[in-house]
Amino acid sequence: MKDKYKILLIFPPPASPVSPYLSTPLLAGQLKAAGYDVKSLDLSVEFFYYILNSEFLKNSYKNAKEKFFCLKNAAEKLSLKDSTFCKIVEKNLEEEQKNLEIIDNIDNYLKKYKSYDSFYDIETMDYITQQINKAFEIAMLPYFPAYCAFNVYKNPLYKVNFGSIKYQTTIKTDDNVFYEFYKKKIKEHNIDKYDFVCITCPNETQIIPALTLTAILKKTSNIKISIGGNIISRIDEELKNMPEAFDIFYDYVMAGLGEKTIVQLADYLSGKNDNLSNIKGLIYKKNGKIISKKPDLKYNINNAVQMCLDGLSLEQYFTPDIIMPIQSSKGCYWGKCLFCGLHYPPKKYTVKNPKKVVDEIEFLNKEYNIKIFEFVDEALHPAYLSKLADEIIKRKLDIKYVCCARLEDNLYSQELCRKLYKSGLRLVEFGFETASERIYKLLNKGIKFENRLNAISLFAKAGIFTYVYAIIGYPSETRDEAITTLSCAKKHEDIIDTLFIHNFWLDKKAPAFKKYKCLGISEININEKNCFSQGCDFMCDNGMKKEEIDELADLNLEDSKLKKHIFFAPDEYFFLYALYYGRQKLRTVL
Numbered sequence: 001m002k003d004k005y006k007i008l009l010i011f012p013p014p015a016s017p018v019s020p021y022l023s024t025p026l027l028a029g030q031l032k033a034a035g036y037d038v039k040s041l042d043l044s045v046e047f048f049y050y051i052l053n054s055e056f057l058k059n060s061y062k063n064a065k066e067k068f069f070c071l072k073n074a075a076e077k078l079s080l081k082d083s084t085f086c087k088i089v090e091k092n093l094e095e096e097q098k099n100l101e102i103i104d105n106i107d108n109y110l111k112k113y114k115s116y117d118s119f120y121d122i123e124t125m126d127y128i129t130q131q132i133n134k135a136f137e138i139a140m141l142p143y144f145p146a147y148c149a150f151n152v153y154k155n156p157l158y159k160v161n162f163g164s165i166k167y168q169t170t171i172k173t174d175d176n177v178f179y180e181f182y183k184k185k186i187k188e189h190n191i192d193k194y195d196f197v198c199i200t201c202p203n204e205t206q207i208i209p210a211l212t213l214t215a216i217l218k219k220t221s222n223i224k225i226s227i228g229g230n231i232i233s234r235i236d237e238e239l240k241n242m243p244e245a246f247d248i249f250y251d252y253v254m255a256g257l258g259e260k261t262i263v264q265l266a267d268y269l270s271g272k273n274d275n276l277s278n279i280k281g282l283i284y285k286k287n288g289k290i291i292s293k294k295p296d297l298k299y300n301i302n303n304a305v306q307m308c309l310d311g312l313s314l315e316q317y318f319t320p321d322i323i324m325p326i327q328s329s330k331g332c333y334w335g336k337c338l339f340c341g342l343h344y345p346p347k348k349y350t351v352k353n354p355k356k357v358v359d360e361i362e363f364l365n366k367e368y369n370i371k372i373f374e375f376v377d378e379a380l381h382p383a384y385l386s387k388l389a390d391e392i393i394k395r396k397l398d399i400k401y402v403c404c405a406r407l408e409d410n411l412y413s414q415e416l417c418r419k420l421y422k423s424g425l426r427l428v429e430f431g432f433e434t435a436s437e438r439i440y441k442l443l444n445k446g447i448k449f450e451n452r453l454n455a456i457s458l459f460a461k462a463g464i465f466t467y468v469y470a471i472i473g474y475p476s477e478t479r480d481e482a483i484t485t486l487s488c489a490k491k492h493e494d495i496i497d498t499l500f501i502h503n504f505w506l507d508k509k510a511p512a513f514k515k516y517k518c519l520g521i522s523e524i525n526i527n528e529k530n531c532f533s534q535g536c537d538f539m540c541d542n543g544m545k546k547e548e549i550d551e552l553a554d555l556n557l558e559d560s561k562l563k564k565h566i567f568f569a570p571d572e573y574f575f576l577y578a579l580y581y582g583r584q585k586l587r588t589v590l
Helices: 023-033 043-051 054-073 080-094 096-112 122-143 162-171 178-188 204-220 230-234 236-240 259-270 354-368 382-394 414-423 437-442 449-461 479-486 546-559 571-581 583-589
Strands: 006-011 037-042 147-149 152-154 196-200 224-228 252-254 282-286 289-292 323-326 372-375 400-405 425-433 465-472 498-503 521-525 535-540
Touching (some): 006 023, 006 043, 023 037, 023 196, 037 043, 043 178, 054 080, 054 122, 080 096, 080 122, 096 122, 152 204, 162 204, 178 204, 196 259, 204 224, 204 230, 224 259, 230 236, 236 282, 252 259, 323 354, 323 571, 372 571, 382 400, 382 414, 400 571, 414 425, 414 449, 425 449, 425 571, 437 449, 449 465, 465 479, 465 546, 465 571, 479 546, 498 546, 571 583
Parallel strands (some): 006 037, 006 196, 196 224, 323 372, 372 400
Antiparallel strands (some): 147 152, 252 282, 282 289, 521 535
């Protein structure tokens, strides 16, 4: 192995700007333990500083106005897209003074996110967030109809497939807001001087940004590039059928769990190991053919080493309190919900010793003064939560945390919930799914319908904020059944603090995709033009139409006590408010 083989892990935009994404420091820890010189780079949060900048905003506004006047002077040639753009710019021109004030004050608005006094003042942040959302709109005007914000990048002009992605990232770069940003950052961080660059891409919204970067690096350097992450694992079959992508975007694709794969690949590239064919979860091109090895789904999470934050600056995140992701298990201990695609690939459930988890929490607490943690596990079992709480209390750690849990039958007690509160648990997320017993029985939740509210009640009585998820628009669901779900927050307002509703979609990796007839779906339509998408269209013989589902979703938002505070997306912002105010006070504020 050559000396100082340098590896860079990159997290691309756009994503939640409240903390490092977990996989980057986790993989960095694995590589560091294996003896590599490794750093992490969060280009997502850096992109927000790049775009939410007075100079960038001034140029965007100026360019949009120039384009507007050119289009108006040639009005007879306007397309539908150009006409819509002109209407948006014209509206902006009517509010020019307001927009100029936002541009001039953008730095002050960003500082409010890091100030305790302003961030935890909801009325102040209501105003600030409105200004930031408007700043995003100004920044993206020249790239219309593309839109970008926290956690969001979309361009309805293009489909999500290889040809479209190639066009956006390598040909139509003047319409790509990330192109100049990456050129600047490659030089600033000497990205092209590394030996091996790994891109973590967990969400569909990051595909275009991630591949824009890799396309530039592929064209301008000789470094080896790998890409992985949740969305990459979900579209691995599609990627195997696109050999040209290995010439344009990357050298290796990592599917499934990456902790072992990334170290083995680094060993191969650095010369420690000359056998590439035995690396599980790796997809690559050799002699014009795609070679694919099935992912290792039996990883023992107790073999994971301490995460490494080298290269990350916690001060850059848009919050006065980092809410640090932590993981105690991989997979789901139930893993049978019909509609859920989270447990893909179908990993063997593996759980970390609670003492080891608390060792990590204690390290991050003392080394980086992090006091707030979010468990990203799909669900923590009640027995495991109990052991975790015992360990935190024994060490007298002054922390708070958020977690997901299942509404288990008779596994919680008031004593356990009080202990969890004492250990620092302040918000718990539950999958309530539906208030319709008929629909619930279709979903294979493994929990008795009549017992679900019991767990929510116990947590609420212990002072723990209950953040409950439900879905409307299930196949065959009637309007009355959907309204029953929408109304359950009011019906049980003493124990359900927040009911967050989203619309059903058919995940291509969920069990329902193969068992779609169990949900009353008569036909599935896989659109090749959107083959990189996680979901797919479907037809039902009965149930509500899309327009009716959207209407109910809009009515729910209008009626929601979260309506005014819906801007606290990403969810972590709302979590921070729940932790700061406490259950009773936040309920009063909302």
